Amino acid sequence: MKLLLENIKELVQVEDDPVLFRSGKQMAKLNTIKDAFLIIRDEVIQDFGTMSHLKDVYRDDDFLIEIDCRDRLVYPSYCDSHTHLVFPAPREKEFVDRVRGLSYEEIARRGGGILNSSKILQKTSDEELYYDAMSRVMEIIKTGTGAVEIKSGYGLSTKEEIRMLKIIRWIKETAPVCIRSTFLGAHAIPAEYKNNPSGYVDVIINEMIPQVAAEELADFIDVFCDKGFFSVEDTERILMAGIKYGLRPKIHANELGLTGGVQVGVKYHALSVDHLEHMGVNEIECLKDTETMPTVLPGAAFFLGMRLSPVREMIEAGLPVALASDYNPGSSPSGNMNFISSLGCINYKMMPEEVINATTINSAYAMGISDRLGSIARGKIANLFITSEVPGIEYLPYSFGSNLVETVILNGEVQEH
Ligand code: NIG
Ligand code: FE
Structure with a gap:
């Protein structure tokens, strides 16, 4: 041929x-x-x-x-190094609540958000999850994406997290794009562990990670290390356990505050630290000359009206930057990388050349594939x-x-x- x-x-x-x-x-x-x-x-x-x-x-x-x-x-092709595109249902009602003035965190506190998706996931069949996710994959292919990372994280129990990862594997085997899979058991604290978050961290470490590794279900491990979610201590325990099983970290960091997520990511050689709305001098300094790709998710900041990551400062300081879509039902219901590129220029004052590097070679690095895509x-x-x-x-x-x-x-x- x-x-x-x-x-x-x-x-x-x-x-x-x-x-x-x-x-x-x-x-x-x-x-x-x-x-x-x-x-x-x-x-x-x-x-x-x-x-x-x-x-x-x-x-x-x-x-x-x-x-x-x-x-x-x-x-x-664009490489989209951060998505949650396997999910059971959109959350447009929460969107309307936000238009009315409720915050993303407030909605999560009232049982919406990630926990809401997790509840619906339990009642959704493998086939439905797979076909809905595949239609999202086919949709992003049309806008130029040729590689996509997909996270679990709406399961939040051993059984359901494993089920999500198996659906991602099914997509990997059948979609024409390159797929990387990330285990994100530490996406939110399930309601039954509300008063015992470290009990849930124990489940992640003792049950989920060994099983994910035994069945080779993930390429990477992620933790939502942020205010109100997983602490730096929890994150360290989870990352150490994952690394023991050969899972390289890629973490959600510094979306909601200066919480030490960037530092813990760099310490454990994360391939990327993602979100980065809250960045101080120390965070920028700590990323210099490391193997960790700072990854910004303009769709989420746009959709939630969040403060913007200081991309210009990061680039002026000599850092690389990748851009990804964060395609998910709560904070970024779009995987359109053309739109992400526009946001890169408009909101973050990136030059078109910088945006192209951020959505191709740098985002390929952030999903461990820049040697081939x-x-x-x-x-x-x-x-x-x-x-x-x-x-x-x-x-x-x-x-x-x-x-x-x-x-x-x-x-x-x-x-x-
Ligand atoms: O990357 N920040 C954490 N997780 C996702 C949101 C997932 C959801 O709301 O369903 C994010 O924005
Ligand atoms: Fe995310």
Whole structure:
């Protein structure tokens, strides 16, 4: 199987020498090739370059499929490194309550929020959870996502957490995108442990983690380390137990306060610390020169009207930044990475080049796949999208709310609409 994309107006995020992520000033750098070609063989990117080079080198090659990309841009697929897209039902009633003035935390205290989703999950069949989640996966594929991390965390009991992870595995086996799975037993304290939160932490450590590991159900382990959820001490206990079983941390940190989440993430070599609405000098300092990707979730801050993560300060301090959707029913009911890109520019004052790095190579790093996805490089998996006719890269974040993704290619195959 050999596929040729030719006359590409601009081939975006090209790497001759692949990097694992871009940080600081490097984030404003974006390699592109104008008037380009790209060849896909089987599932991988075989070659790319300028059209004149194509004519010199590949004159006699016959390609099974040729796509004329005149006036169009070609991007590596977005990598969405933080979602909760397996959930039993949307929570639009809570949305209306918030419009009326209740806060997200207030709604959670009244039995809404994560605990509400958890209650409904128990009554939802495997098939229903799977098909609903798959339709969300198919929806985000249309807006350019080619890799997605999915968390458990609405189970909140050993049986239900394992069931959620098995549904994520089912999606992994059947969806055309790359899926990473994260065990998030520590998403909220279940009602029956309200007065004994450390009892629930014991269940996570003694029952859930060993079973998750024995059945190889997760790539990562997550904890919602924040005010009113899991303390730094709880988080340390859970992460240590997870690491013992080979589960690398990726944690929810500093959404609700300066709670020490960032520091604990860095201490346990988390692959990413996510949310980061509350960041002080110490948090920024502590992330410097580490293997932990600061990940910002603009959809959640937008939807909940939260304070914004100081992305400019982080980049000026030399840190890398990734952006992800946080697709979930309570705080970000959308997995549209084009919209996330617009929010990156509009709300966080990121340049279009920075946003592209944050949603491709850096977010690929944040889900442990930047060696095979997240950029246009020889040998990488051919997950990419072709835009409709657009003037240039700025046009995508500029056109918030539009979907300018015209053709999606996953594992070297053109996807049907
Ligand atoms: O990332 N912060 C914690 N968890 C999710 C929200 C999940 C929900 O409300 O259902 C988040 O925003
Ligand atoms: Fe989240």
